[in-house]
Amino acid sequence: xxxxxxxxxxxxxxxxxxxxxxxxxxxxxxxxxxxxxxxxxxxxxxxxxxxxxxxxxxxxxxxxxxxxxxxxxxxxxxxxxxxxxxxxxxxxxxxxxxxxxxxxxxxxxxxxxxxxxxxxxxxxxxxxxxxxxxxxxxxxxxxxxxxxxxxxxxxxxxxxxxxxxxxxxxxxxxxxxxxxxxxxxxxxxxxxxxxxxxxxxxxxxxxxxxxxxxxxxxxxxxxxxxxxxxxxxxxxxxxxxxxxxxxxx
Amino acid sequence: xxxxxxxxxxxxxxxxxxxxxxxxxxxxxxxxxxxxxxxxxxxxxxxxxxxxxxxxxxxxxxxxxxxxxxxxxxxxxxxxxxxxxxxxxxxxxxxxxxxxxxxxxxxxxxxxxxxxxxxxxxxxxxxxxxxxxxxxxxxxxxxxxxxxxxxxxxxxxxxxxxxxxxxxxxxxxxxxxxxxxxxxxxxxxxxxxxxxxxxxxxxxxxxxxxxxxxxxxxxxxxxxxxxxxxxxxxxxxxxxxxxxxxxxxxxxxxxxxxxxxxxxxxxxxxxxxxxxxxxxxxxxxxxxxxxxxxxxxxxxxxxxxxxxxxxxxxxxxxxxxxxxxxxxxxxxxxxxxxxxxxxxxxxxxxxxxxxxxxxxxxxxxxxxxxxxxxxxxxxxxxxxxxxxxxxxxxxxxxxxxxxxxxxxxxxxxxxxxxxxx
Numbered sequence: 122x123x124x125x126x127x128x129x130x131x132x133x134x135x136x137x138x139x140x141x142x143x144x145x146x147x148x149x150x151x152x153x154x155x156x157x158x159x160x161x162x163x164x165x166x167x168x169x170x171x172x173x174x175x176x177x178x179x180x181x182x183x184x185x186x187x188x189x190x191x192x193x194x195x196x197x198x199x200x201x202x203x204x205x206x207x208x209x210x211x212x213x214x215x216x217x218x219x220x221x222x223x224x225x226x227x228x229x230x231x232x233x234x235x236x237x238x239x240x241x242x243x244x245x246x247x248x249x250x251x252x253x254x255x256x257x258x259x260x261x262x263x264x265x266x267x268x269x270x271x272x273x274x275x276x277x278x279x280x281x282x283x284x285x286x287x288x289x290x291x292x293x294x295x296x297x298x299x300x301x302x303x304x305x306x307x308x309x310x311x312x313x314x315x316x317x318x319x320x321x322x323x324x325x326x327x328x329x330x331x332x333x334x335x336x337x338x339x340x341x342x343x344x345x346x347x348x349x350x351x352x353x354x355x356x357x358x359x360x361x362x363x364x365x366x367x368x369x370x
Numbered sequence: 371x372x373x374x375x376x377x378x379x380x381x382x383x384x385x386x387x388x389x390x391x392x393x394x395x396x397x398x399x400x401x402x403x404x405x406x407x408x409x410x411x412x413x414x415x416x417x418x419x420x421x422x423x424x425x426x427x428x429x430x431x432x433x434x435x436x437x438x439x440x441x442x443x444x445x446x447x448x449x450x451x452x453x454x455x456x457x458x459x460x461x462x463x464x465x466x467x468x469x470x471x472x473x474x475x476x477x478x479x480x481x482x483x484x485x486x487x488x489x490x491x492x493x494x495x496x497x498x499x500x501x502x503x504x505x506x507x508x509x510x511x512x513x514x515x516x517x518x519x520x521x522x523x524x525x526x527x528x529x530x531x532x533x534x535x536x537x538x539x540x541x542x543x544x545x546x547x548x549x550x551x552x553x554x555x556x557x558x559x560x561x562x563x564x565x566x567x568x569x570x571x572x573x574x575x576x577x578x579x580x581x582x583x584x585x586x587x588x589x590x591x592x593x594x595x596x597x598x599x600x601x602x603x604x605x606x607x608x609x610x611x612x613x614x615x616x617x618x619x620x621x622x623x624x625x626x627x628x629x630x631x632x633x634x635x636x637x638x639x640x641x642x643x644x645x646x647x648x649x650x651x652x653x654x655x656x657x658x659x660x661x662x663x664x665x666x667x668x669x670x671x672x673x674x675x676x677x678x679x680x681x682x683x684x685x686x687x688x689x690x691x692x693x694x695x696x697x698x699x700x701x702x703x704x705x706x707x708x709x710x711x712x713x714x715x716x717x718x719x720x721x722x723x724x725x726x727x728x729x730x731x732x733x734x735x736x737x738x739x740x741x742x743x744x745x746x747x748x749x750x751x752x753x754x755x756x757x758x759x760x761x762x763x764x765x766x767x768x769x770x771x772x773x774x775x776x777x778x779x780x781x782x783x784x785x786x787x788x789x790x791x
Contacts, residue, residue, distance in 0.1 A: 187513045190562035191490040194461075220557050221597040222583045 128302040135298050143287040147280055154279045158272045162201060163237060163249055166267045169196055170253035174263045177207065181215075181260050190216045196265075203248055204266040208232040210259055235262050239269070246270045308333070308340030315344050319351045401736045402502075403478025408444075409727060409734060410451045412471030414492075415484035415510070416459035417699040420590050420617040423645040424712055425484045426695045426704055428510050429454065431716025432482055433693035434684070435724065445727040448734075450720075453477060456699045457488055459587070459615070464488035468495055472504050478736065480506040482719055485640075486513040486560030487587065493521035500524070503736035507726075508719040510712070511640065512669070513563040517765055526743055527765040528722055528757070529669040529715060532613070535638045536567030537574075538770040539611055539667055544575050546791045548608035548634065552581035554598055554622055555613035560587075564613025564638055581605025589618040591649045595625040602631065609634045609790075616642040620649035627660045634790045637666045643773065643780050644710040651778065661775035665783060665790070668771040670718060671753055672782050673709040680752030684717045685709065711780070718751060722766065725749065 173196060180188045193205040197218045206217035212232035217223060224242045235252030242248065248266040255261045311333050333344045403410040415425030432452065440449040453475055455467035464483070471477050472495070480496075483489050489509045493516055496504055506525040509516060512532035516525035543551060553568050555561030561584065572578055583598035599622065602610055610626070610633060612619045619641050626635060637646065643666045651657040676682045688709060695704050707713065727734060729742040746766070748756040757766040773780040774789060783789060 183518070184566075185514060185518065186566040187486065187490060187559045187563040188515050191487065191515075191559040194487070194558055216562055218557060220584045220586050221595075222601045 128306060132298055132302060135294070139287075139291050139294060143284070143291070146287070147283055150283050151276060151280055154276045155272070158275055159249070159269075162267045162269075162272060163251060166202065166249065166251045166265045167237075167253065169199065169202065170251055170263045170265045172196075173205070173207070173265075174253040174255045177255050177263065178260060181207075181209075181255060186215055193218060201267050201271050202265060203246070203268040206264050207255075207261060208264065209261045215261065232264075233258070233262060235264075240266065308336065308338070312340050312343045312347070316347045319347055401478060401734060402476035403736075404448070404734050407448060408451045409448050410453055410475065410477045411479055411481040411507075411723070412468075412475060412477035413452055413454045413480070413482045414457045414464050414467035414471065414488070415454070415482060417454070417456040417696060418701045419458040419460075420588055421459040421485070421615040421642070422700070422702070422704060423616060424510065424640070424642050425456070425459075426700075427642070427644075427707065427710050427712035428482055428484060428716035428719075429696065430693040430706055431684070431688075431710075431713030431718075432720035433716075434687040434691050434713075435717050435720035437691045437693065438687050439720075439724050445724055446732055450724065450727070452481070454696060454699070457484075459485050459488060461487050461491040465491050465495065468492045472499055472502060477504075478734065479739065480504060481508065481723060482716060483509040484511070485509075486511045486515075486563055487558045489513065489525075490515045490559045493524060496524035497521060503739070505736075505739055507723055510715065511560065511563075512638065513560065514566075515559075522764055525764065526759065528719055528767055529639070529765075530768055530770050531567075531765065532564045532638055532640075533567040533570065534768065535667040535669070535770050536564055536611060536613075537571040538772070539636045539638075539665075540568060540571035540575070542772065542786045543609045543634070543636075543790075544577075546786050548790065549575065549577050550580045550606065550608040551577070552583075552602045552605050552607035552610045553579050553613065554583050554585070554602060554610055554619075556587050556615065556618065557584040558587050560640070561613045564611070568611050568613075580607055585614065585618045585622070587615075589621065591617045591621050591624075591652075593618070593621050595622040596629060598622060599625045599629045599631055602626075603629065607633055609636065612637045612641070614641060616646040616649065620646045623650060623660055623664065627663070632663065634663050634665055637664070639667055639669045639711065639715075641666060642710075642712055643668070644707045644712075647775060647778070647780070657778065658775075663790075664775055666773050666780065668711050668773055668780075669767065669769075670711055670714045671771055672773065672780070673711065673714045674779070674781070678753055680718060680721070681714065683752065684714050687717070688713065718753065721751060722746075722757065 173193060176192060177189060180192065189207060193207065193216055196202060197205050204218050206227065207215050209215050214223060214232065226240060226242055235254050237249065237251045240248045240250050247269040249269055250264055250266045252262050252264045255263060315330060315333055334341060334348065415428060416422050417425045436450045436452060439445060444450065453471065457464040457467050471480060483492065483506060489511050490513065496506060497520065506516065508528045509525065512529060512535060514531065514533065515521055517527060517531060540551060551568065551572060553565050555565050569579055581602045581604065583601040585595065585598060612622060612635060619637050623635055650660045671678050671681060673681055673684065676685060695706055726742050729745055730738055743759045744761060747758045751757050755767055755769050759766055772783040774783045
């Protein structure tokens with residue numbers, strides 16, 4: 122498809138604008154999804170940790186570690202929850218869901234702390250770990266690791282969907298822009314052809330010329346102007362008459 | 371996910387049916403699960419999956435005794451019917467099966483459940499529906515929740531607890547100078563129960579668990595346990611106590627020996643000793659290399675010892691009735707053992723259950739179950755250990771036995787010093 126030279130820059134401008142919109146909305150989307158999901162995950166995991174902490178009080182005070190394990194086994198089935206461990210007030214891990222063993226990073230950490238931390242466990246992935254004290258910390262603490270890989274996956278999905286949508290709009294937009302440019306350029310093409318024919322002292326196609334001269338826009342004005350200049354030139358005799366012109370006379 | 375909620379009703383012989391029809395109808399309303407001709411008990415256990423051997427063997431042992439009772443007049447004229455469901459040793463199906471047994475089948479009592487993760491999830495339901503007075507009898511687990519408040523009041527146990535088994539193992543290891551003890555356990559309530567038992571027992575000696583490794587429930591023998599072995603090796607243990615099911619524990623034993631972890635490796639009774647040995651010996655000529663360091667605790671005496679009256683009876687009835695595995699619940703082929711610790715336990719569970727049902731009199735009522743159980747004091751079950759129950763004693767037997775493998779079979783261990791020092 123031939124793009125008129127006059128509109129090429131405009132077309133490139135449109136493409137550039139599309140690019141800017143696509144990239145900026147994607148970046149905004151990444152930021153929004155990442156922030157929202159991270160906050161949501163953290164809030165959810167804190168809620169779960171608190172629920173377990175509240176439910177653990179009696180169990181811990183009765184030293185019923187079997188029931189404690191049974192409790193956390195149910196919560197670890199929630200999507201996004203990767204691991205749970207419960208520590209005593211001295212930091213001893215009393216129940217956990219790690220397989221094949223408790224990672225060294227967890228053992229080395231401050232088990233009594235309940236602040237939110239980001240953990241990277243070799244071979245397991247990256248996690249946001251939140252904690253909740255049991256009985257204000259005097260009975261221990263619950264720690265929950267949420268898989269940030271899942272957040273990353275959700276972000277990727279959201280971005281992927283956005284990029285797909287933008288690409289589709291871009292493709293449709295490109296074809297639409299070309300069609301509009303061509304549509305807009307058609308009268309200019311007509312004026313150009315009309316002017317060339319006048320210059321060659323050829324009689325333009327009657328139907329086309331009359332339609333062009335009848336237009337009530339810039340193209341019509343330009344055609345009438347060219348015709349006027351042509352007639353003025355003929356009257357002043359500055360242009361030799363062509364055979365066809367003579368015939369008309 | 372394991373297949374669930376497939377069931378069958380076991381009818382123990384025509385004799386029982388005919389006898390039931392001939393019994394007198396009392397006309398008045400009876401407890402659910404009891405008719406003039408039968409008493410229905412409900413069982414949910416692993417009949418599929420890697421731990422199916424436990425459910426099948428427990429069922430076979432119980433079946434042998436119920437069959438015997440039904441063919442000989444039943445319990446005061448009523449035959450004992452066992453309604454069984456498969457839970458694949460998974461908590462959720464166990465909960466669903468229990469709901470069905472309680473609300474739809476309306477069984478008289480629950481009997482012979484298998485596993486800690488399943489039972490610990492079922493116990494709250496018994497409390498929820500406590501107005502129905504459904505008790506759980508003799509689950510195949512030594513965990514604490516069904517022995518302690520708040521759910522202990524809804525269950526009766528026959529076997530010794532994991533706490534007793536692990537305490538015995540720890541004591542024997544410490545006695546021969548093996549104080550650095552590591553634990554390999556199933557990452558669930560069962561594993562935690564055993565872990566807690568070992569921890570508590572070691573505290574008594576001023577020691578603590580030197581290393582621990584876990585595996586996921588449902589692991590198969592074909593699975594690799596090398597990571598777990600490496601973790602435990604790094605802790606330089608004198609002995610390892612395993613709290614698991616036979617497939618995973620056999621895989622661990624195999625990999626431990628292959629990787630040079632040459633220390634005693636102990637299992638508790640739930641492991642299913644014969645199934646474990648079967649897997650270890652599968653396609654091997656050098657099985658002894660793997661079993662030389664193996665020691666398993668048991669909660670019933672050796673099934674080879676026919677000087678014990680109940681064992682003699684068990685052997686006779688297993689041979690006479692040759693109880694089969696519930697074919698309609700099986701998803702994979704299973705070759706039953708002629709005898710096993712698990713089926714002997716099922717047999718003793720059934721024997722104790724029948725005695726309780728007898729004590730309910732001619733009109734069995736659920737409300738009278740607790741009193742019937744508490745009336746059992748110093749009862750001779752035929753294994754040389756008297757059984758007693760009471761409000762503060764919801765576990766009938768206390769004794770733990772230890773076995774090792776000699777000539778491809780489990781035999782009693784009497785001298786730890788000679789074997790493992």
